[in-house]
Amino acid sequence: MQELIIKNVKTAEYKDVNMNKIFDPEAQHQKSFEFKNSTVSSPQATDGKLFVTFYTLMPGKTNYPYHFHSSMEEVYYIISGAGTLKTPSGDKEVSEGDVIVFPANANGAHQLTNTSNDVLVYLDIDTASSAEVVFFPDKGDFRIITPTAHKNFPLDAEVNYLRDE
Secondary structure (H helix, E strand, O other): OOOOOOOOOOOOOEEEEEHHHHHHHOOOOOOOOEEEEEEOOOOOHHHOOEEEEEEEEOOOEEEOOOOOOOOOOOOEEEEEOOEEEEOOOOEEEEEOOOEEEEOOOOOOOOOOOOOOOOOOOEEEEEEEOOEEEEEEOOEEEEEEEEOOOOOEEEOOOOOOOOOOO
């Protein structure tokens, strides 16, 4: 049975994540995908149905490449600071107190960048899915995420269903 979880954004232990170092060691990309995060809850750790994570973005940093999910809904609550949210309908300014709900489709495409001079702190809540396909419309790629695999592919890639049969 899942236990009650209480975690404070101010006293939580954060880890540094630099996606550029992980996925772009040759420094070929212009944006800086760096943040600190602290997992509050995840299905793998709690048998629950939500991913709940605190994020901290320093000025000029971006959380993830522009993307949308195919089965996971997502909610951001801006705890403090301000930034620019890239969406299908253009850039939106977001700030402390804003709640943003991303549907699991192309209308929910998003990317958050701290365009202010202050730290941006937000809470990210995602519904869990046993398998997820994430689309990156700017790149023409998609990512398949399962409990045992995370793989990226170009949208135009295709393998014959009966290959090697």
